[in-house]
Amino acid sequence: MAAEPKKLNDEVLDKYELVIGLEIHAQLSTKTKIFSSDPAFFGAEPNKHTTPISLGLPGTLPKVNREVVTYAVKLGLATHCRINLVNRFDRKNYFYADLPKGYQITQDELPICKDGYVTISSKDKPSKQIRLNRIHMEEDAGKSMHDRDDKYSLIDLNRAGVPLLEIVSEPDIRSAEEAAAYLSEVRKIVRYLGVCDGNMEEGSLRCDANISVRLKGETEYGCRCEVKNLNSIRNLQRAITYEFKRQVSVIEEGGKIDQNTLNFDAATGVTSVLRSKEMALDYRYFPEPDMPPLHLTEEWVESLRNTLPELPEQRIKKYMTQFGLSESDAVQLTNDKAVADFYEEIATYTKNYKSASNWVNGPLQSLINEKGKDASELGISAKSISEIISLVDSGKINNSAATQQVFPALVNSPDKTVDTIVHELNLVIDTDEDQLSQLIDQAVNKFPDKVAEYNKGKKGVLGLFMGELMKLSGGKIDPKTANKLLIQKIESLK
Template sequence: MTEEVLEKYELVVGLEIHAQLQTKTKIFSSDSASFGAEPNRNTSIVSLGLPGTLPRINKTVVAYAVKMGMATHCTINRENRFDRKNYFYADLPKGYQITQDEAPICVNGNVRITLKDKSHRVIRINRIHMEEDAGKSMHDKDDQYSLIDLNRAGVPLIEIVSEPDIRSAEEAAAYFTEVRKLVRYLGICDGNMEEGSMRCDANISVRLKGESAFGQRCEVKNLNSVRNLQRAISYEFRRQVELIENGGVVEQNTLNFDAANGTTSVLRSKEMAFDYRYFPEPDLPPLHLAEEWIEALKSELPELPEQRIHRYIYELGLPEYDAYIITEEKSTSDYFEQLVKLTPHYKAAANWIIGPVQSDLNEGEKTSLLLKCSPCNWRRSLP
């Protein structure tokens, strides 16, 4: 497929990002939500879905969802409710998932991203909703059986659903990275993709440039790194263009991405798509969020990356590049905050962070030790 042919088409992508919330207990029970316990230890009759058990909402989950909505400029729905999403998986104990469908907690937000050429784009957010996670199936631990670990069943999630505003793999990576940065600054999710704390599904389609109608989309499930997100999008773009150019039709399939060879394959076809049969969750009343509670949560919001970048540039006089580098990781930015209390030489402090300190951090082992050290220990290195 030549670049000339690819240039005729426009990529259209929307992302669904699942962020696992850092609460002590699960969303509808008092079971521990901690990661790393022995299989099936963090369970009870509620998370196992036994008959007669009833869910009870974890208030911290609601607070975290509201804070994420505020950080992404969403409208917070004061009246929202839960629904049942009906499907069968072996690791879904109740045979349905409690989620939010028609009345999510947050709608109509946006995230501003910065690209490598320093240009900016705004990606709209359709909705943020709360839901419970499923358990985990393991198919490679035994030659004859699949094993089920239900520790994760009922762990709270928020799903951040973007509009189809993304037009390149680079934009997708920048958007995902910005969302991960926000949840870390808010302290609601650790953003650890390796442990499954954040997962991403990408809805991908193509259309001829200049057309307004969207093409038929395919959904690539459970992308577990920013690099694999970019690889999957790039592969799907070329695959769909080649299919159309050869007279074929893109079918609405759910796809799996094979990280080993960088290709996608059909997980479920359109004919096998689920009919989720959503209906209002009968065991949970609608949520009515009091205005004074919303205002109290707003007062708890930390300074977010975009606000820090603005302050570093316009109050501390840092170059835009320095401000973005320092705020990439909250721990680094927090360390810089301590550092500039000890010196008026802000640019020198930034140079030291971006140079020697960042070099040490890149070695890996020193990261937690270095950023927990008091800047007083490094004061003699500054002007």
């Protein structure tokens, strides 16, 4: 295990710049594996999804899954990559017990996608482009299990041959927060495209982080360490934060960083050496002799471009320009495609786009989190939310009643119309100002000492009167009108 980093003050840490590049492995949502017809879905009994091809038995030949190539091109287009019309597979040689052939079929010199970028938005910072070095296709290895038997490690080869896209960034990331934003954005993109479900807890999306430090102002990169198989955004941030402090501590004490592959222990929050970092020569890459190069056509690539959905980056721009939302509201809305789709459906019924955003990012998102369901599975229609917005905007119900009474009733009875719910709950605001004035008189007469305090400058007591008005009216008043008339009444008693 790596030594606990020496505690360093902020002044020392501030001398150094953090440099990060991420390698994200996205497991594709294809029905079958990349080079065979074995099922590729998660959750089967060990070693049930295997055939002679995925086991690497002698005499078998791989054949590429066309859908994997389609998914790779779509992701490349979505991330502004150049698509290599001629690309090929290579053999990457290494020897692990869960790698049945003794090598992995991947892409090295001629990957399918090159030189793209992903735009990220970090809190209180301008948008930033993270450059991509490449996206390439490859097969996954099996899974070693060390906790099932006291004496032996067990191997499950169901995952061997499952298709992966490896998304390799340039070292453009400068903080744990940027790394989290980048991983989140890539996860959004693959989910919008439908090429990967992005479930990190099931291993569908895995991340390796290449981390180094250098003194601020230097142009040469420091020696990097690769932290393997980070399985959550939180653990990615924790590993980066720990490694930054560890590497700075080593350098400050006169040591040097060894280029190692590291493991991150989520329980302790520290990294440890897994093995010495392999170099490209260690893998003895060479062209895969059993597979010819892939030749794609411009026409086919363009046909795929025309099938791309509207992506998060495009929607954020649209929500800010067309709907007038803030960047933070737009980013939050686009975190999930189903939520963004629901918001856009509401926007077809109402022009109050900000209120629609508040409803989706507020009560609706809370309900999604509580139920663990997709926005489209809640049973609440976009039209119903727009009707609530309309009633609030027209002054027929107040926002408090809408969120605390109408929305919960709609959740419990989604087949009822909003109008029916409002009348059943007797929530329609009484617009009779004479009646409201009488209620204001009752509230003011109940607290004469607070009237005096208000007129001496203690404006905070106004909330007491508004609370009393809500109680007297059963919540059936327009807060804006009531507030205006209440102030007039109190100030008339000076």
